[in-house]
Amino acid sequence: NAGVMQNPRHLVRRRGQEARLRCSPMKGHSHVYWYRQLPEEGLKFMVYLQKENIIDESGMPKERFSAEFPKEGPSILRIQQVVRGDSAAYFCASSPPGQSTDTQYFGPGTRLTVL
Amino acid sequence: QKEVEQDPGPLSVPEGAIVSLNCTYSNSAFQYFMWYRQYSRKGPELLMYTYSSGNKEDGRFTAQVDKSSKYISLFIRDSQPSDSATYLCATNFGNEKLTFGTGTRLTIIP
Numbered sequence: 001n002a003g004v005m006q007n008p009r010h011l012v013r014r015r016g017q018e019a020r021l022r023c024s025p026m027k028g029h030s031h032v033y034w035y036r037q038l039p040e041e042g043l044k045f046m047v048y049l050q051k052e053n054i055i056d057e058s059g060m061p062k063e064r065f066s067a068e069f070p071k072e073g074p075s076i077l078r079i080q081q082v083v084r085g086d087s088a089a090y091f092c093a094s095s096p097p098g099q100s101t102d103t104q105y106f107g108p109g110t111r112l113t114v115l
Numbered sequence: 116q117k118e119v120e121q122d123p124g125p126l127s128v129p130e131g132a133i134v135s136l137n138c139t140y141s142n143s144a145f146q147y148f149m150w151y152r153q154y155s156r157k158g159p160e161l162l163m164y165t166y167s168s169g170n171k172e173d174g175r176f177t178a179q180v181d182k183s184s185k186y187i188s189l190f191i192r193d194s195q196p197s198d199s200a201t202y203l204c205a206t207n208f209g210n211e212k213l214t215f216g217t218g219t220r221l222t223i224i225p
Contacts, residue, residue, distance in 0.1 A: 004158070031211065040123070042203060042215040043159070056212055091158055095211070104213060106151075106158035 002027065004094050004107035005074075012113045019079040019086070021110045025094030032075040033104060034067060037089040049075060082114045116141055121204055121216025129224050134191040138204035138216045141185065145206040145214075148180050150189045153201045153218065162202075163189065194223045 005024040013019050025032050031050055035043040045059040049069035060067070064082075069075040079086055089111050093104040121138045128134055136150075147166055151159035163178040165171045165187075171178045179188040187204055201218040 006158075033211065033213075035213075035215075040217075042119075042121070042217040043205075043213075045212045045214070048211050058212070103161070103164070104211075105161065108158045109156075111156075 004029075004092055004105055006090075006092050006107035006110050008110060009108060010111050010113070012115060013082050014115050015083055016081050019082050019112055021077040021079075021090050021092075021112070023075040023077070023092030023094075023107060025075070025092075026096075026105055028096055029094035029105075030097045031095045032069050033093045033095075034075075034077050035091045035093065035106075037091060037109075039088075043091060046077070079112075082112075084114045087112055087114045117217075118142055118214050119204060119206060119216040122219055123217050125220040125222060127222045127224055128194060130194060130196060132194050132223075134189075134194050134198070134221060134223075136189040136191075136202050136204075136219050136221070138187045139185055140187070140206055140214075143182070143185060144208055145185075146209045147207050148178070148187050149205040149213070150176075150178055151203040151205060151215075153203060155200075159203055196223045196225050199223045 033048045034046040037043045047060050047067045048056040064080045066078045089109045091109045093106045095104045119140045150163040153159045165178045168180050168182045175192045177190040199222045201220045203218045204216040205213045
């Protein structure tokens with residue numbers, strides 16, 4: 001029973017390039033959340049999605065960041081024109097329908113480095 | 116003021132000691148409280164989840180919530196070197212977004 005899968009695990013981009021981070025939720029889970037963790041800081045919520053719907057994007061920066069969770073395939077967090085301040089660990093979590101208040105399971109994260 | 120405050124440590128204790136980790140929160144509307152454990156360069160792992168004030172025990176771990184003082188704690192009994200990790204408290208209103216503390220880095224000394 002695979003857990004939450006994220007890829008790539010490490011991603012290096014130069015300033016101005018695009019970064020695409022992928023997340024496959026646990027089997028049977030239909031809720032996906034993205035969090036960002038900066039060095040020496042806790043996790044910060046970015047966005048919550050269900051299939052084909054963005055439920056809460058209150059933590060997403062207004063520009064350059066977007067997320068989707070299509071009917072088929074993984075959830076994608078996309079960062080356009082990356083800057084050095086985007087360097088962080090990005091974690092995806094998933095939860096089953098109807099239990100999202102208590103059981104968010106996290107993936108191993110994608111560590112983004114912007115040169 | 117941060118919504119969830121947590122002493123970042125680092126905290127070092129000898130093997131076998133009882134560890135006490137604490138968080139305070141500012142919004143009395145928070146209803147659900149979790150503790151996650153995060154090993155270096157890994158994803159957070161859910162340890163404990165509580166809703167009401169009081170204690171919840173699971174093996175060597177006890178989570179405690181005091182809603183009147185907006186204080187949550189995690190106790191680890193008979194601490195082991197494998198407990199060395201960063202411990203994150205988290206909370207939410209009953210919607211889905213989690214608000215985390217900054218984490219406490221714990222080292223258990225053999």
